[in-house]
Amino acid sequence: xxxxxxxxxxxxxxxxxxxxxxxxxxxxxxxxxxxxxxxxxxxxxxxxxxxxxxxxxxxxxxxxxxxxxxxxxxxxxxxxxxxxxxxxxxxxxxxxxxxxxxxxxxxxxxxxxxxxxxxxxxxxxxxxxxxxxxx
Amino acid sequence: xxxxxxxxxxxxxxxxxxxxxxxxxxxxxxxxxxxxxxxxxxxxxxxxxxxxxxxxxxxxxxxxxxxxxxxxxxxxxxxxxxxxxxxxxxxxxxxxxxxxxxxxxxxxxxxxxxxxxxxxxxxxxxxxxxxxxxxxxxxxxxxxxxxxxxxxxxxxxxxxxxxxxxxxxxxxxxxxxxxxxxxxxxxxxxxx
Numbered sequence: 001x002x003x004x005x006x007x008x009x010x011x012x013x014x015x016x017x018x019x020x021x022x023x024x025x026x027x028x029x030x031x032x033x034x035x036x037x038x039x040x041x042x043x044x045x046x047x048x049x050x051x052x053x054x055x056x057x058x059x060x061x062x063x064x065x066x067x068x069x070x071x072x073x074x075x076x077x078x079x080x081x082x083x084x085x086x087x088x089x090x091x092x093x094x095x096x097x098x099x100x101x102x103x104x105x106x107x108x109x110x111x112x113x114x115x116x117x118x119x120x121x122x123x124x125x126x127x128x129x130x131x132x133x134x135x
Numbered sequence: 136x137x138x139x140x141x142x143x144x145x146x147x148x149x150x151x152x153x154x155x156x157x158x159x160x161x162x163x164x165x166x167x168x169x170x171x172x173x174x175x176x177x178x179x180x181x182x183x184x185x186x187x188x189x190x191x192x193x194x195x196x197x198x199x200x201x202x203x204x205x206x207x208x209x210x211x212x213x214x215x216x217x218x219x220x221x222x223x224x225x226x227x228x229x230x231x232x233x234x235x236x237x238x239x240x241x242x243x244x245x246x247x248x249x250x251x252x253x254x255x256x257x258x259x260x261x262x263x264x265x266x267x268x269x270x271x272x273x274x275x276x277x278x279x280x281x282x283x284x285x286x287x288x289x290x291x292x293x294x295x296x297x298x299x300x301x302x303x304x305x306x307x308x309x310x311x312x313x314x315x316x317x318x319x320x321x322x323x324x325x326x327x
Binding site: 105 | 287
């Protein structure tokens with residue numbers, strides 16, 4: 001069963017440290033150093049965008065649209081950031097990020113951790129499940 | 136599958152929290168497990184003050200993680216002021232994790248200090264304090280949980296018990312005092 005057009009998922013803590021990284025695209029997994037670098041790059045850009053924003057109370061970049069990809073970012077009130085890199089125009093990514101936040105709180109705290117989180121995450125990103133988020 | 140490492144008290148308690156937050160089918164299990172933890176702490180630490188401190192610390196460790204679960208599931212937006220925060224804790228937070236609602240009273244003039252009052256408290260079902268434990272704040276984990284949770288959303292608070300049924304009062308009352316707001320600013324402090 002194909003995943004929705006998602007290339008990768010990152011979860012970073014409020015200091016910019018990488019908590020979780022998953023590659024879904026066919027380009028293959030980034031090595032650890034690169035993924036850490038990408039995570040802290042995004043963390044910095046996100047923080048700077050809040051300072052640069054002309055609107056008061058801006059909470060940072062939510063959507064970045066580029067030629068080859070879209071990047072959707074969700075920041076919880078506790079400062080943890082969830083961002084997904086996907087095909088341009090992919091729908092329901094905001095809703096998906098909220099679902100991932102819930103899964104994260106359910107599974108990342110228990111000793112079993114990553115395995116269950118991975119399992120539920122791969123179900124959540126399935127094309128047909130993502131499509132349901134639009135209803 | 137690697138063998139599970141021994142779990143600390145708060146890991147057990149946190150997983151019990153997960154069990155109870157879906158629906159309180161396991162309320163009694165939760166109450167009994169908490170009681171067993173307090174009993175064990177009293178045996179291990181002997182001093183009632185030490186147990187109070189440890190319960191608060193356990194609560195803090197739970198609270199800093201519980202806040203994300205609360206935010207993810209409750210779908211609440213950022214509270215506009217501390218009054219809304221207190222109401223949210225009492226009505227939504229307590230309901231979600233303990234299955235009971237609390238009430239908020241005793242606001243001070245600048246809205247930074249209030250009391251959260253619990254009529255029902257599932258933690259204390261079947262509990263009586265013996266004479267040897269009169270200084271114990273049996274539910275001290277709750278004050279730690281609230282303090283830890285609020286710290287993760289930029290509020291430093293001081294939380295103390297002003298009434299405790301196990302100590303002879305007619306209700307459970309927590310005084311919650313907002314000490315200061317500590318918004319995150321770039322550059323953020325590093326992780327240890």
